[in-house]
Amino acid sequence: MNIPLDALDLLDQGVAIFDAHHRLVYQNAPFVAMVAPGRTPFREGSGLALILDCLAAQGVGQGDDLRRRLSVLREALVAGDERQVELVGERGRHLFVVARATESGTLLLQVRDITLERRSTVKLESVMKVAVSTLADLAEYRDTDTSEHVLRVARLTHEIARELVGVGYPAEELSADFLSHLGTASMLHDIGKVGVPDSILLKKGKLEAEERAQIERHAEDGGSILKKASRLLPESLHFRLAAEIAFSHHERWDGKGYPSQLAGEQIPLSARITSVADVFDALSSERPYKPAWPLDKVEAYMRESAGTQFDPRVVAALGKVLEVRERASNIQWSALMSLNDPVVDHDHAVLLTLINQISLEANCHDPSAVEFVVDELVGYTLSHFGREERLLERNGYPHLDAHKKVHRRMAEEVIALRDKLRNNFTPALGEEISRYLRNWLTDHILVEDKKFARYLGG
Incomplete structure (x- = not known):
């Protein structure tokens, strides 16, 4: 039976088929419009490399990085294998490219314009970030007078997580979703402080045992608040990560922290990273009850506390972040x-x-x-x-x-x-x-x- 391939021109995505030698044998009309806007269709027999170069040309300013990511589409695929790449072109157009192989070695390349989906996602994430930031301000305004602390912690948390692969953490523990949500989630680490009286929170002298216990309850209180939010929004990774961070960011690597005396890798990775970022920023910043420490003193403290208070690899990643920032x-x-x-x-x-x-x-x-x-x-x-x-x-x-x-x-x-x-x-x-x-x-x-x-x- 002859299949009328021109029907595929009605699809809302681009489709191209390549033989086992990666030579073009078919393309529908949307494929050309998405891959190389304004040009005539590719000639039959054109190589996959040419098509990928045209795609790379759309990623303005992404150059070698985009070519490297697109190169995975040329790798040898066995039947059932799939490779995916997302790129951002001019005027913010998002394209999602998928390559699939058949048992005969034929390669199917699909290109879909997901700009509207991405913009909807961005709007939802922006709303979520505003909500998270507002809650974080509520927790911090008495302690630091501004939201600057949580913003600094969020940025440092993200940068530390990004550096962890280079200091020995397996990449599978640092998924793209984890990296894109962790910084924002960390902003709520001290949400439980809303229940701590000013007389204790801002006290300049030594805390009494009962006052210390009340301060320490903020971890459990914050975690409980955010767990409820996570149950109401089960699809939200922001609140799921925020809950485990709030509960566990005062745990210590040696098991002497609170509230659950977790030790080592029993402590969620999100909390281990946020703990390092939070303490670093707290020590290096002025607070109502203390002056800022000099940077060299803060760095020395963090190194000395690796293996006792902090995960050593997270402290090593902090060191790499600070080296990069210095440049x-x-x-x-x-x-x-x-x-x-x-x-x-x-x-x-x-x-x-x-x-x-x-x-x-x-x-x-x-x-x-x-x-x-x-x-x-x-x-x-x-x-x-x-x-x-x-x-x-x-x-x-x-x-x-x-x-x-x-x-x-x-x-x-x-x-x-x-x-x-x-x-x-x-x-x-x-x-x-x-x-x-x-x-x-x-x-x-x-x-x-x-x-x-x-x-x-x-």
């Missing part, structure tokens, strides 16, 4: 940028450091990493603008209203960048955001902020 120095802080106010200068230095992080190769190709940096940048920018405006008001700056308008415009621009990032991420966009923000901040410091420097201290 991020596209913009160097200089005396030329100083406004002779320690608070404003410190804020500007922090913002420069954050923008430098996006330019790192390890980050600009990682959508989760870029989004965490930009989220942190948005939060810190808004906090900085508030501090700067209050300072100018105290010093009687006559052009404060105009300066506030500049701040509003800049805030709108960076928030718009974050939204663009969530909808249409490509490595090229990560690099574009890095370049834009470098100019955005240096122009602001060297032009706009220099206008008020002479009023400070007046």
